[in-house]
Amino acid sequence: MCDQTFVAATFGPxxxxxxxxxxxNIYIKNEAINYCSFCVEVMACQGLQKxxxxxxxxxxxxxxxxxxxxxxxxxxxxxxxxxxxxxEVVGALSIKTRRVLKGHGNKVLCMDxxxxxxxxxxxxxxxxxxxxxxxxxxKEHGMTMPTTWVMACAYAPSGCAVACGGLDNKCSVIPxxxxxxxxxxxxxxxxxxxxxxxxxxxxxxxxxxxxxxxxDGTCALWDVESGQLLQSFHGHTADVLSLDLAPxxxxxxxxxxGCDKKANVWDMRSGQNIQSFECHESDINCVKYxxxxxxxxxxxxxxxxxxxxxxxxxxxAVFQKDSIIFGASTVDFSLxxxxxxxxxxxxxxNVWDVLKGNRVSILFGHENRISRVRVSPDGTAxxxxxxxxxxxxxx
Amino acid sequence: MSxxxxxxxxxQAQKLVDQLRVEASMERFKISLTAADLVQYCQEHRRxxxxxxxxxxxxxxxxxKKTCVLL
Numbered sequence: 001m002c003d004q005t006f007v008a009a010t011f012g013p014x015x016x017x018x019x020x021x022x023x024x025n026i027y028i029k030n031e032a033i034n035y036c037s038f039c040v041e042v043m044a045c046q047g048l049q050k051x052x053x054x055x056x057x058x059x060x061x062x063x064x065x066x067x068x069x070x071x072x073x074x075x076x077x078x079x080x081x082x083x084x085x086x087x088e089v090v091g092a093l094s095i096k097t098r099r100v101l102k103g104h105g106n107k108v109l110c111m112d113x114x115x116x117x118x119x120x121x122x123x124x125x126x127x128x129x130x131x132x133x134x135x136x137x138x139k140e141h142g143m144t145m146p147t148t149w150v151m152a153c154a155y156a157p158s159g160c161a162v163a164c165g166g167l168d169n170k171c172s173v174i175p176x177x178x179x180x181x182x183x184x185x186x187x188x189x190x191x192x193x194x195x196x197x198x199x200x201x202x203x204x205x206x207x208x209x210x211x212x213x214x215x216d217g218t219c220a221l222w223d224v225e226s227g228q229l230l231q232s233f234h235g236h237t238a239d240v241l242s243l244d245l246a247p248x249x250x251x252x253x254x255x256x257x258g259c260d261k262k263a264n265v266w267d268m269r270s271g272q273n274i275q276s277f278e279c280h281e282s283d284i285n286c287v288k289y290x291x292x293x294x295x296x297x298x299x300x301x302x303x304x305x306x307x308x309x310x311x312x313x314x315x316x317a318v319f320q321k322d323s324i325i326f327g328a329s330t331v332d333f334s335l336x337x338x339x340x341x342x343x344x345x346x347x348x349x350n351v352w353d354v355l356k357g358n359r360v361s362i363l364f365g366h367e368n369r370i371s372r373v374r375v376s377p378d379g380t381a382x383x384x385x386x387x388x389x390x391x392x393x394x395x
Numbered sequence: 396m397s398x399x400x401x402x403x404x405x406x407q408a409q410k411l412v413d414q415l416r417v418e419a420s421m422e423r424f425k426i427s428l429t430a431a432d433l434v435q436y437c438q439e440h441r442r443x444x445x446x447x448x449x450x451x452x453x454x455x456x457x458x459x460k461k462t463c464v465l466l
Contacts, residue, residue: 026406044405057408064415075425083430087438094449098457118456135456235414273414275421292436294429311429313421336440337433338447355434380445381457395446395457 006037009195014039027234072314080307080316084355090338093351093361095382099393101132103139107387109166109371114155117378121162122391123150129164131176134376134383134393141176143185152201152212163191163210165198171212173224191222200243204268211254211268213240219256221268233266235273242286247293255296257284263298265310277308279315286330290354291337297354299328305342307354319352321359330372335379343370343384365392 008022014036021036035043106126113120119140123129127148131141147168154163156173165171171192174184192198196215203210204221209230213219219233219240238259246253253274257263263284265275282301289296295309295316303324307317319340326346333340339360340352349363349370368387375382381395441447445455452458 028406028410040406054405054408057405057412060412061408061415064412064419068415068419071419071423075423077425078427078430080426080430080433083427084434087434090447091449093446095446098459272417274417276414276418290433290436291440292433294436295433309426309429309433311424311432312426313423314426316426316430334444334446336437336444336447338437338441338444355437375446378445379443380450380455382446393457395455 010034016043072312075312075314080309080355081357087355089356090353090360093339095351095361095363095394097365097392098381098395099134099137101134101137101391101393102389103130103132104128104389104391106389107368107371108385108389108391109149109151110153110164111372111374111383111385111391112153112155112162113374113376113383114159115157115377116159117376117380119155119159120374120383120391121153121155121164122385123153123164123166124389125149129153129162129174131162132391134381141184143174143188145172145185145188149197152198154202154210156203156207157205158207161207163201163203165192165201165212167197169194169196169198169214171198171201171210171222173210189224189227191224191227192220193227194218194220196239199239199241202243202245204245211243211245213243213256213258215239217258219243219254219266231268231271233264233271233273235264235266235276236260236262241284244288244296247289247291251293255287255289257287257298257300259283261300263287263296263308265296275310275313277315279306279308280304282327285328288331288333291333291335297331297333297340299331299342301327303327303344305331305340305352307340317354317357319350319357319359324350326369329370332373332375332382334375341373341375341382343373343386345369347386347388349373349384363394365394366390 010023016039023034104124108124111122118134121131127145129143150166161175163173170190172188172190174188192212194214200213210222217236221231236258240258243256252268255265261280263277280300284298284300286299299305304320309316328342330343347366351361366386372385385391
């Protein structure tokens with residue numbers, strides 16, 4: 001019997017035979033099992049003896065995939081832009097740069113708005129996390145993280161804390177205090193621990209729980225107070241680059257997108273992957289829910305942004321142009337969901353009409369690729385973070 | 396036991412089949428219905444979308460207000 005070679009991350013007593021050996025960490029129906037490689041072989045053979053062979057499983061796989069395609073195809077009775085034909089065209093937009101936030105010493109990788117619609121937090125490659133007042137351009141807090149490439153940052157719903165993470169494989173929560181003399185970085189609390197970089201983080205509806213996505217291919221839900229892992233989400237076969245929480249108050253789903261070109265929708269309570277979309281031709285850099293929660297958009301390195309309908313379980317629109325050849329790194333919807341703002345690696349932002357599928361406007365201004373675009377909570381403004389070390393607020 | 400068969404690939408295949416079964420059992424709706432809902436949402440919230448319809452400079456804190464003129 002051939003015993004395959006594997007990378008062992010843990011060594012200890014096997015759950016089955018209790019001999020100490022390198023363990024294979026595998027998940028069966030979301031339960032973590034640590035078996036030595038011999039017990040894994042035995043377990044697999046037992047599965048086979050019950051009449052299922054690998055060939056059978058593969059055949060069932062193929063037939064299920066075909067069935068899914070068929071089911072999805074049946075629903076495609078009309079295109080989104082056809083349904084939207086009677087809707088009036090979007091008028092000329094007068095969106096211009098109103099503020100330029102300078103202060104970061106290196107590429108700004110992420111930003112998030114506070115619910116008070118004026119403050120925002122941004123993080124950059126040099127490890128600095130800055131909280132700004134968007135109206136006055138005042139830097140309210142500045143913290144230095146013990147890592148470079150702080151790729152994710154999020155504002156807590158209460159406005160009293162921020163979370164950030166990056167190459168340190170951890171996501172930390174920092175309470176913001178009004179005392180400017182206090183060293184905020186000292187009060188930082190590590191909440192999430194992954195085995196690879198943190199690509200995205202967001203608080204759930206309260207300050208108490210944090211959702212993180214990581215380069216290790218998993219997403220996880222953490223309790224902020226205790227740092228305990230509440231739920232982990234396995235299913236991506238490559239780095240997860242982005243996640244977004246469903247907008248409703250009672251909503252308990254989120255969508256994630258990654259380097260395996262898939263966008264997965266997850267149930268937060270059970271950890272189950274409820275829907276999966278594989279339409280992009282390259283890494284998905286960003287995913288964002290439509291304001292009603294019934295759809296989401298994704299931005300990818302294949303230079304397209306796509307719109308997926310959750311109830312029809314399929315892609316309903318592709319936002320692309322032959323002249324756009326650079327990857328899209330970020331997307332966000334305007335408040336009504338009519339406009340989709342997408343930031344690209346060619347330093348521009350394209351504004352798409354979601355219903356009709358055409359481009360409405362191009363926003364120029366940044367001098368390097370745009371890493372993140374976010375519309376403010378009341379929809380009055382849009383903030384973009386870029387590798388040119390600045391953030392811009394457009395309105 | 397064939398040497399080509401890896402135990403982990405059996406487990407992976409089993410997981411994949413389970414996942415696909417879950418996905419196949421989902422209830423789906425026609426696009427004509429769901430798209431109509433998306434369009435309706437956009438139309439309902441059109442007026443409250445400042446970036447779409449544009450709001451006056453005086454009510455947008457980010458836009459510069461017109462300068463005062465002293466008579």
